Amino acid sequence: xxxxxxxxxxxxxxxxxxxxxxxxxxxxxxxxxxxxxxxxxxxxxxxxxxxxxxxxxxxxxxxxxxxxxxxxxxxxxxxxxxxxxxxxxxxxxxxxxxxxxxxxxxxxxxxxxxxxxxxxxxxxxxxxxxxxxxxxxxxxxxxxxxxxxxxxxxxxxxxxxxxxxxxxxxxxxxxxxxxxxxxxxxxxxxxxxxxxxxxxxxxxxxxxxxxxxxxxxxxxxxxxxxxxxxxxxxxxxxxxxxxxxxxxxxxxx
Numbered sequence: 001x002x003x004x005x006x007x008x009x010x011x012x013x014x015x016x017x018x019x020x021x022x023x024x025x026x027x028x029x030x031x032x033x034x035x036x037x038x039x040x041x042x043x044x045x046x047x048x049x050x051x052x053x054x055x056x057x058x059x060x061x062x063x064x065x066x067x068x069x070x071x072x073x074x075x076x077x078x079x080x081x082x083x084x085x086x087x088x089x090x091x092x093x094x095x096x097x098x099x100x101x102x103x104x105x106x107x108x109x110x111x112x113x114x115x116x117x118x119x120x121x122x123x124x125x126x127x128x129x130x131x132x133x134x135x136x137x138x139x140x141x142x143x144x145x146x147x148x149x150x151x152x153x154x155x156x157x158x159x160x161x162x163x164x165x166x167x168x169x170x171x172x173x174x175x176x177x178x179x180x181x182x183x184x185x186x187x188x189x190x191x192x193x194x195x196x197x198x199x200x201x202x203x204x205x206x207x208x209x210x211x212x213x214x215x216x217x218x219x220x221x222x223x224x225x226x227x228x229x230x231x232x233x234x235x236x237x238x239x240x241x242x243x244x245x246x247x248x249x250x251x252x253x
Contacts, residue, residue, distance in 0.1 A: 027052030102149030131186035169193035187231035
C-alpha cells in the first residue's frame with residue numbers, strides 16, 4: 001500500500017501569522033494544496049512519501065484582523081522530503097514580504113524580453129542594485145509576470161539554512177523567481193554587516209529552484225571605502241530568486 005505522511009509548518013511575516021497562504025506540494029503522488037489557518041499554520045495530511053516540490057503563494061493573504069495584504073513574494077522549495085510515520089515540519093516560518101516596486105521588461109514574445117544596455121534595476125530604499133551593462137535577454141517562467149523587483153529579506157528569515165560554515169551578511173529576493181539572464185548583471189549592495197575591506201571568502205549564493213539547496217554562483221568584495229559589497233566581474237546572479245551574501249564567521253577588530 002502507498003505510504004503517506006504529513007507536512008506541517010508556519011507561513012507569515014514572523015512573528016505575525018498570515019492566513020490564506022497557499023501551500024502546494026507536488027511529487028510523484030500528485031499535487032496537494034492547503035492554505036494557512038488564522039494562526040499561520042498549515043498541515044498537509046495524507047501526502048505520499050518521497051521527495052517533493054513545495055510552492056508557496058502569497059497572492060491572496062490576510063492579516064489577523066482580516067485585512068488583505070498587498071502583493072507578496074512567492075517561494076518554491078525543491079527537494080522537500082516527506083517521510084513515512086513522521087510529520088515533516090518546516091522548522092522555519094515562511095517569510096513572505098511585500099514585493100517591492102519593479103521594472104517591467106519589454107516582452108514581445110511572451111516569456112522572453114530584452115533588457116537594454118545601461119539599465120539599472122534597484123531597490124532605492126535598500127540600496128541593492130543590478131546593473132545591466134550590455135543588452136541582456138531575460139527568460140521568464142511565465143508571461144504573466146515579467147516585472148523584475150528586488151526585495152530585502154531579514155537574514156534570520158531565510159527558509160533554508162546556508163551551507164555549513166557560512167553565515168548570511170545580506171539576503172534579498174529578485175522576483176519573479178526562476179527568470180534567467182543570458183549575461184549575468186553586475187551586483188552592488190550596502191555593506192550592512194560591516195565586513196572589513198579585504199575580507200576573503202565573500203560567497204554569493206542562490207537558492208536553487210531545482211534542488212532546494214543554496215548554490216554558489218560568484219564571489220564579492222568590499223569596496224575600498226568599506227560601504228558596499230560588489231560582485232566580481234561577470235559574477236552577478238544568472239537567475240532570479242533568493243540571493244544571499246554569505247561569509248565565514250569573522251571577528252571584527
